[in-house]
Amino acid sequence: MQTLLQDMRYGARIFLKRPGGALIAVLAIALGISVVTTMFSIADATIFRPFSFPNQDRLVMLFERNPEVGITRGTVSPGNVIALREQSQTLEEVVVLRNHDFIMAGDGPPERITSYGVSAEFFDALGVQPELGRTFRRGEDEEGKAQVVVLRHAFWQKRFGGDPLIVGKKLMFDDRPFEVIGVMPRDFVFPYGGGEMWAPFVFEPRMKQDHASHYLRVIGLIKPGVAIAQVNDELRRLSARLQQQFPDQETGHIAYVERVEEYFTRGARTALQAMIGAAIFVLLIACSNVANLLLARGAIRRKEIAVRLAMGATRWRVMRQLLTESMILAIVGGALGCLGASWGFEALIIAIPEGMAKYIPGFDRTDLSYTALVFTASVSVLTGVLSGLAPAWQATKTNLNETLKEGGDKGTPGRSGRGVFLNGLVVTQLAIATILVAGAGIFVRSFIEILRADLGFKPDQVVTMSLDLPREKYSEGQRRIFFQQLLQRIEGMPGVSSAGAVSKLPMTGSYNFSTFQIVGQHVFEKGKEPPTGVRIVTPEYFAAIGTELRKGRNFNARDEEQAPRVVLVNEAFASRYLPGKNAIGQQLRFGDAQTPPSQIVGVVADVMNEDLDGFEDPGVYLPFAQVPPLSMTMVIRAPGIFTRIAPAVRNELAALDPRLPLSEIKAMEQVIYERRSPKELMMWTLVVFAAMALLMAAVGTYAVMSYAVAQRTHEIGVRMALGALPADILKLVFQRGLSLLLFGVGLGLAGAFAVTRVIEGLLYKITATDPLSFIGVSLLLALVALLACYLPARRAMKVDPLVALRRE
Numbered sequence: 001m002q003t004l005l006q007d008m009r010y011g012a013r014i015f016l017k018r019p020g021g022a023l024i025a026v027l028a029i030a031l032g033i034s035v036v037t038t039m040f041s042i043a044d045a046t047i048f049r050p051f052s053f054p055n056q057d058r059l060v061m062l063f064e065r066n067p068e069v070g071i072t073r074g075t076v077s078p079g080n081v082i083a084l085r086e087q088s089q090t091l092e093e094v095v096v097l098r099n100h101d102f103i104m105a106g107d108g109p110p111e112r113i114t115s116y117g118v119s120a121e122f123f124d125a126l127g128v129q130p131e132l133g134r135t136f137r138r139g140e141d142e143e144g145k146a147q148v149v150v151l152r153h154a155f156w157q158k159r160f161g162g163d164p165l166i167v168g169k170k171l172m173f174d175d176r177p178f179e180v181i182g183v184m185p186r187d188f189v190f191p192y193g194g195g196e197m198w199a200p201f202v203f204e205p206r207m208k209q210d211h212a213s214h215y216l217r218v219i220g221l222i223k224p225g226v227a228i229a230q231v232n233d234e235l236r237r238l239s240a241r242l243q244q245q246f247p248d249q250e251t252g253h254i255a256y257v258e259r260v261e262e263y264f265t266r267g268a269r270t271a272l273q274a275m276i277g278a279a280i281f282v283l284l285i286a287c288s289n290v291a292n293l294l295l296a297r298g299a300i301r302r303k304e305i306a307v308r309l310a311m312g313a314t315r316w317r318v319m320r321q322l323l324t325e326s327m328i329l330a331i332v333g334g335a336l337g338c339l340g341a342s343w344g345f346e347a348l349i350i351a352i353p354e355g356m357a358k359y360i361p362g363f364d365r366t367d368l369s370y371t372a373l374v375f376t377a378s379v380s381v382l383t384g385v386l387s388g389l390a391p392a393w394q395a396t397k398t399n400l401n402e403t404l405k406e407g408g409d410k411g412t413p414g415r416s417g418r419g420v421f422l423n424g425l426v427v428t429q430l431a432i433a434t435i436l437v438a439g440a441g442i443f444v445r446s447f448i449e450i451l452r453a454d455l456g457f458k459p460d461q462v463v464t465m466s467l468d469l470p471r472e473k474y475s476e477g478q479r480r481i482f483f484q485q486l487l488q489r490i491e492g493m494p495g496v497s498s499a500g501a502v503s504k505l506p507m508t509g510s511y512n513f514s515t516f517q518i519v520g521q522h523v524f525e526k527g528k529e530p531p532t533g534v535r536i537v538t539p540e541y542f543a544a545i546g547t548e549l550r551k552g553r554n555f556n557a558r559d560e561e562q563a564p565r566v567v568l569v570n571e572a573f574a575s576r577y578l579p580g581k582n583a584i585g586q587q588l589r590f591g592d593a594q595t596p597p598s599q600i601v602g603v604v605a606d607v608m609n610e611d612l613d614g615f616e617d618p619g620v621y622l623p624f625a626q627v628p629p630l631s632m633t634m635v636i637r638a639p640g641i642f643t644r645i646a647p648a649v650r651n652e653l654a655a656l657d658p659r660l661p662l663s664e665i666k667a668m669e670q671v672i673y674e675r676r677s678p679k680e681l682m683m684w685t686l687v688v689f690a691a692m693a694l695l696m697a698a699v700g701t702y703a704v705m706s707y708a709v710a711q712r713t714h715e716i717g718v719r720m721a722l723g724a725l726p727a728d729i730l731k732l733v734f735q736r737g738l739s740l741l742l743f744g745v746g747l748g749l750a751g752a753f754a755v756t757r758v759i760e761g762l763l764y765k766i767t768a769t770d771p772l773s774f775i776g777v778s779l780l781l782a783l784v785a786l787l788a789c790y791l792p793a794r795r796a797m798k799v800d801p802l803v804a805l806r807r808e
Contacts, residue, residue: 022329024699025290029333029387031692032286033379034340035279041341041372042348042363043272047265050361052187054127055221060231060257062094062218064239068252071531076218078203079211080242080255084220087238090231093221095119096201097191101468101631102173105659109650112468112663113173115149116191117201123150125221126190133167133182141200148200149173150182152189155196174470175659192264192361211242211249220257232256251525264361271682274759278439278689281432283383285696286333288425290387292703294326295422327384334380341376342368351681353674422704427744433690433697434748434781439756440690441773443683446763450676453764456607456615457506458546459668463642464505465649466664468631479628480561482656487538489652490634495641500541501624501632503534506607506616507675516620518577519587519597532573533619534590536629542604544635545668552584552602559623565598566623571606573618588620598622610675613764633664642667679762694784701788705737709792726797737789745781749774 049056062084064074085094100117103110123135135150151166160166170177178199189195222231235255243250345366349357357363467486469479483501490499504512515529524530539555542548550571559566567588574583587597606615624632638645646665653660719729753769760768 022293025293025329026333026336028286028289028696028699029330029380029383030336030340031696032279032283033334033337033376033383034344035689035692036276036283036379037337037341037368037372037376038344038348039272039276039279040375041345041368042366043276044371044375045362045366046268046360047261047272047362050261050265051190052365053190055125056261058092058222058224059126059260060220060222060228061260061263062220062235062255062257064214064253064255066252066254068525074253075214076216076255077211077214077249078207078216079209079246080250080253081216081218082203082208083242084218084235084238084255088220088234090223090226090234091220092223093121093125095122095125095219095221096203097122097217097219098201098215099195100199100201101663102199103175103468103470103659103661105172105175110659110661112466112661113155113197114195115173115197115199116195118198120200122198122219125219128184128188130182131185132164133180135182136198136200141202143202143204145200145202147176147178148181149178150184150198151180152196152198153184153186154189156183159196174472187365189364192359211246214253219260228257228259261361267678268360270758270761271678274439274762275682275685275689277755277758278436278686281436282689282692282696283379285429285432285693285700287383287387288429289696289700289703290326290329290383291425292422292700294322294387295425323385326387327381330380330384330387333383334376337380338368338373338376341372348681351677351684353670353677423740426701426704426740427747429693429697429700430741430744430781430785431748431751433693434745434777435752435755436686436690436693437780438749438752438774438777439759440683440686441777442756442763442766442768442770443679443686443759445770445773446766447679447683449765450612450679453608453612455507455672456547456605457668459672461639461642462545462635462637462668463645464633464635464664464666464668464671465646465662466631466633467653467660467662469660471630474630476628477561479630480625483538483624483628483632486653486656487540487634489655490636490649491540493638493645493648493652496636496638496645498540498544499634499636500538500544501634502538502541502545503536503629503632505633505635505671506545507610507612507671514590514620517589519589530577533617534622535619536622536624536627536632538624541635544637546637547607548605550603550605552600554602555621555623560625563626565596565626566601567598568602568604568621569600570604570616570619570621572615573620574603576618612676612679613762635668682762694780697781698784698788701737701740701785702791704740705733705789705792706795709733709795729797730793733793734786734789737785737793741782741785741789744785745778748781749778752777 062076064076064080065072066074081094081096084091088094096117096119098117100115102113102115104113118136118141120136120138120141123130129135130150131153133150136148139145140148149171151160156162156166163169166180166183169180171180172178220231222228235257239250239254243253345368348366352360352363469482474482487499487501490496512534513531514534515531517523517529537555539557539559542554552568555566555568569583578586583600583603586600588600589595589597604621608614609616634649636642636645636649646662650662653662719732752774756768766773
């Protein structure tokens, strides 16, 4: 320990004598460790441990796939849920999870509360306990039982001020009293998406025999010791049995499971893998820069090291001293890296909109945790070893006789062991920088294409707001009248050019599906009917959102309840299912053969999907008057006042029904921004990482070329004394720099061709091998590297031959 402290004190004195290089090394390490720690902490919270409940490792999501019609992750019918509960030998619990919104009445204006309907065994399956009260008891999800709710901790704090006596109180939801039986812990938020409470999902008797309606999300708890493969094998056998029992309803449906954490983190996994890889590359470049510094210092201190070896110090003792010095740099850099990581978290919180962050499991728990600190300490130690071991080995690998001579050890740096290693470091830095800059360039090009893309609608000057009607109060006829009156009132407001409503807003990642048949054409086999997305709209919706009619006509006031059924289709539907035919006049039948057919009266433009990687799949639009739902999102185009119109709309709504709340009030551009923000964040992250890599590669190249020029000062002086011109000296220096540049960029481009395929699924209209991006990257790296070579070359051209020769 005494000798270690002595080595540390000596190393600190060495760095204080020449603080410039040490400061550069510390900053390089701090940059590398800060980005790696930031990415690791985010991955730790959102990928490795996205949820905080005990049974996370045994929980699975249960889906149904139907390869014949392209369904890969479908929901489950109520009848299948009952069958699985009764027949499965591998699942301990099978619980239902379904979104359900309530209207909460009380003091002040009515409020829409996002809730989840769950099976009574839901909390037991997850293994969580409430902070206050209790959770549901078995049987509380049966019909006729008392209406009870469990509150989310944040909702309890915000809405009820953390009232410790909340358990047992009655709250009015949808004009019905619900008893609060419990409050969950602060860190329990499941599923993600901002639900404020949980209520029992009641299985009505008629639902237990329903195998045709596939609409339930289902979670299973695997029995201890059972593998996923065993569960899927059993589900395949059960699915085959159900297909035989219910051939008209279950044909083609095959149940399977995947782990809960894999399902809920699938969106972030690919992006985080790419960013973690980029962060590691930045750290590797930082290590290379520190190794450059230590190699240069070792060259300067070669006589000191030779003297110590000559006086009896072992090679290991000298290497330990040099490794201690590199560890000092790494530890200081790691401490600064922790500070940089904390700034990174703050930047991410600001960069990701709240409307998007709530859909990322574990994001609210992202911080510099104990795990992250242990990780940072480990990376700091590893960085110190990686960046210091080779320089220490090179520094102690010296010829004592030559080095101790006056002016000894004048070998050509490019051919010596140290020179070869320095060249390798520069090539590595340039190769890694090329990969990062190429990835960033491709992503920037893709994002520019997204900004230029035709969305299929015009979002500017448009505001959206959602409205849910209680089923008990509003029959189908009352819904028609209510929304017709409300939209007429809104359209009559000053500044409003058009107002419509839609069941599911574009780019929100949610819309209903239905199977269909094309009347008079090939009949799809039972169970193999293709699904199509379904939206229900009012006639004014397309004018309000700005989606163009391509062919035929729009809905109008004549498409009422008693009128013949009509439907609009998007261009994707017409091109896939009616290729080469005139879609207008064709008839579609949704559901069974007894359902009256709907005639296609128009074709509208496709709209961008929620992933921003292309247009939506085939879809249809139904007229609101013929199939009025309870929930609609109003779309209001109001140039100049769209951001201030919500209070006036609330007043008009209150005139019709003062107990109804508006919710999800957002400008359409805000909706788009929330969908675009993950790609934008990833783009800027890669740009920052690439800029760091480019800067450090430039510094590393400059340092190596400067070292080479300093080592060859005597040779340059001799050449100039013999008549060499400055241009000859420039060529001499540039030859080495260009060889390193070509080798490094060449390796980097080859690596980029392979690595950028990781982000290919995140790109829009740009391939992972985009030629323009690769050409631009090559030119940028060449420019930066040549500049880094030019500065030392310029200094070499100004060498005075007399001064250089006098050094001998």
